Amino acid sequence: MSSYSSISIKKILPVLLICLTVMLVGGAAPFVHDVIAQAPAAEAPAPEAPAAPAPLKVDTGDTAWILASSALVMAMTLPGLALFYGGLTRQKNILSTVLHSFICLCLASIAWVLFGYSLSFGPDVGGFIGNFDWAWLRGVGAEPHPVYGPTIPHEVFMMYQMMFAAITPALMTGAIAERIRFSSMLWFLGIWSIVVYYPVCHWIWGGGWLGQMGALDFAGGAVVHVSSATSALVACIMLGKRMGYPTTPMPPHNLPIMLLGAGLLWFGWFGFNAGSALGANGLAASAFVATHIAASVATVVWMLIEWAHRGKPTALGCATGAIAGLATITPAAGFVGLGGAIIIGIAAGVICYICVSILKPALGFDDSLDVVGVHGVGGAIGLVGAGLFASKLVNSAGQDGLFYGNPKQLVVQLIMIGAVAGFSMICTWIILKIIDVVMGLRVTKDEEQEGLDTSQHGEKAYHV
Numbered sequence: 001m002s003s004y005s006s007i008s009i010k011k012i013l014p015v016l017l018i019c020l021t022v023m024l025v026g027g028a029a030p031f032v033h034d035v036i037a038q039a040p041a042a043e044a045p046a047p048e049a050p051a052a053p054a055p056l057k058v059d060t061g062d063t064a065w066i067l068a069s070s071a072l073v074m075a076m077t078l079p080g081l082a083l084f085y086g087g088l089t090r091q092k093n094i095l096s097t098v099l100h101s102f103i104c105l106c107l108a109s110i111a112w113v114l115f116g117y118s119l120s121f122g123p124d125v126g127g128f129i130g131n132f133d134w135a136w137l138r139g140v141g142a143e144p145h146p147v148y149g150p151t152i153p154h155e156v157f158m159m160y161q162m163m164f165a166a167i168t169p170a171l172m173t174g175a176i177a178e179r180i181r182f183s184s185m186l187w188f189l190g191i192w193s194i195v196v197y198y199p200v201c202h203w204i205w206g207g208g209w210l211g212q213m214g215a216l217d218f219a220g221g222a223v224v225h226v227s228s229a230t231s232a233l234v235a236c237i238m239l240g241k242r243m244g245y246p247t248t249p250m251p252p253h254n255l256p257i258m259l260l261g262a263g264l265l266w267f268g269w270f271g272f273n274a275g276s277a278l279g280a281n282g283l284a285a286s287a288f289v290a291t292h293i294a295a296s297v298a299t300v301v302w303m304l305i306e307w308a309h310r311g312k313p314t315a316l317g318c319a320t321g322a323i324a325g326l327a328t329i330t331p332a333a334g335f336v337g338l339g340g341a342i343i344i345g346i347a348a349g350v351i352c353y354i355c356v357s358i359l360k361p362a363l364g365f366d367d368s369l370d371v372v373g374v375h376g377v378g379g380a381i382g383l384v385g386a387g388l389f390a391s392k393l394v395n396s397a398g399q400d401g402l403f404y405g406n407p408k409q410l411v412v413q414l415i416m417i418g419a420v421a422g423f424s425m426i427c428t429w430i431i432l433k434i435i436d437v438v439m440g441l442r443v444t445k446d447e448e449q450e451g452l453d454t455s456q457h458g459e460k461a462y463h464v
Contacts, residue, residue: 056144059151062279066152066160072271073163077105077170080268084261084323085174088316088369091253092451093178094461100173104189108166111193113137116165117158119194120201121148127209129199147207149278160275165201168224169193174369175232176239179448182456184441188431192231196427200227200420214399215416216386216409218287219276221331221379222420229376230421231428232367238432239441241366243448255315262319266295269326273333286394287333291326294333294345298325301349309357320374324352327378332386335398340389347381380417387413 082101086094108116115135122130134140142153149157169189176185203210204217217223242250252258273291277284302321303313328348329341336344355373367373387410390401400406435441442448447455454460 056146056150058142058144058153059279062149062151062281063153063156065280065284066149066156066275066278069271069275070156070160070163072268073160073167073275074105074268076265076268076272077101077163077167080261080264081167081170082261083257084265084319085177085369087254087256087258087261088174088252089177090250090451091462092453094253094453095459096182096452096456097173097177099182099457100177100185101170103186104170104173105166107186107190108169108193109162111190112162112165113158116193116198117161119198120165121158121161121206124202124207127207127212128202129208130202130206151279157278161201161205164220164224164272165193165197168197168220168228171224171228171371171375172232172235175229175236175367175371177368178452179242179442180239181439181441181443182452184435184439187435187439188235188441191431191435192428195431196227196231196424197223200423203419204416210412210416210419213412213415214409215412216335216390216398217331217383217416218334218386218395218398219273219330221327221382221386222416225327225330225375225379226383226417226420227424229372229374229379230424232371233365233376234425234428235432236367236372237365238429238436242368243445245366246361246364252316259315259319262322266322266326269295269330273330277334283334283395286337289338290333290336290341291329293338294329294341294348295322295325297342297345298322298328298348298352301346302353305350305353306357309353320356320370321349321353324348324374324378327375328352328382328385331379331382332389335386335390335395335401337389337391337394340385340391343389344382344385347385348378351381352378380421383413383417384410387411 078101082098085101086098089097113136115132117137117140118132118134119130122132122134125131137155137158140154140158142155144150144152145154145157148154169192172189172192173180173185180188199208201223202208204215204223205211210222215222244250269291270288274284274288277287299318299321302324303318306317307313325345325348329344332340332344352374355377356370360367360370360373365372386401388401388403390398390409391404392398392400399409402410432441443452443455
């Protein structure tokens with residue numbers, strides 16, 4: 001290890017110790033409160049016989065919130081993710097990068113209404129996939145579904161989930177930016193959604209085998225972040241490094257645009273997480289608070305570690321820390337209280353920083369925009385966090401975690417992480433191998449040197 005690295009690690013250690021102290025002390029009080037709340041109450045009189053269930057009825061407040069949440073999640077992809085990724089790339093590749101998110105939203109939406117929703121949420125086939133009963137949205141209309149939002153129209157739930165299906169493959173494009181052929185990317189994202197996203201979504205949210213095991217993933221830690229980031233890791237390794245990486249500096253060309261995108265992502269994430277309560281209710285409020293606090297904590301922790309490590313806090317670091325916190329709290333937002341959210345935020349800032357700033361350079365793979373270290377690692381941390389800190393006091397429809405007397409839940413969470421990561425990586429490798437043989441994956445050296453904006457699309461972002 002170089003002397004610089006030794007000095008840098010020594011600088012980081014005090015910050016890590018501070019984070020650990022805050023984690024232990026700051027998180028203890030809410031847990032004590034929760035444990036006291038779980039104490040058995042005085043014996044209640046025997047309940048009366050249950051009445052017949054009332055017919056499902058659309059609630060206008062819940063419906064309005066999920067419609068708004070659908071728009072918020074769409075804004076995460078376009079313009080949020082598009083601007084965030086676009087600002088991080090070099091000037092000659094911004095249009096190509098933005099267009100990845102733009103076209104992904106369109107293609108994913110079309111596939112979703114034709115057959116994607118049915119395969120993801122339709123009647124179960126062997127715990128692995130849905131059938132085609134709801135293809136072309138047959139039977140998906142204004143009436144609520146007893147499982148998928150009993151107070152909102154079934155079609156609204158479908159639309160909300162469409163936005164998740166759109167942003168998930170778009171996340172992967174950050175790892176392969178600045179060197180993949182546009183036509184190859186279209187085939188990859190389309191096939192990947194069918195082969196990977198729809199089955200994984202069904203496993204966890206659509207009545208599949210992981211859901212039947214009791215796996216907890218409130219808003220997409222495994223379905224969205226782990227599946228896309230592990231696939232992105234395979235893709236960036238198979239595609240190879242960008243020309244000149246890592247010896248040639250490749251700084252972001254427009255940090256204000258990146259910050260605008262990060263802000264829009266944070267704003268939209270309230271629809272992503274709080275909207276997953278599927279109603280305007282107390283659970284949505286709890287997830288809203290957990291989301292914001294975890295992101296805020298992760299941002300501050302990232303800033304402090306970077307300050308100690310590199311000597312200065314940066315706008316890029318703060319934005320990356322915020323996204324790491326948001327991705328990490330996603331699977332746990334509707335299952336943990338304030339203490340759990342704070343600890344998950346600290347873990348996001350510390351572990352994701354180490355993965356992005358230390359481990360990635362050491363391992364040498366070229367994940368252009370840090371999809372793996374932020375979304376993959378963050379999503380996995382959040383899933384483990386749910387296995388540790390989940391409480392039925394927060395969400396009676398969930399499970400208690402390890403610290404609330406249910407160690408089995410942590411095992412289930414680890415099984416989910418391993419299954420989703422392994423399945424996604426194997427399928428991605430096969431898909432990319434086939435595409436590479438048929439049409440090639442990467443642009444030529446001359447096209448990469450010229451920039452993908454002009455070589456792939458014949459236009460430039462700036463004329464000065």
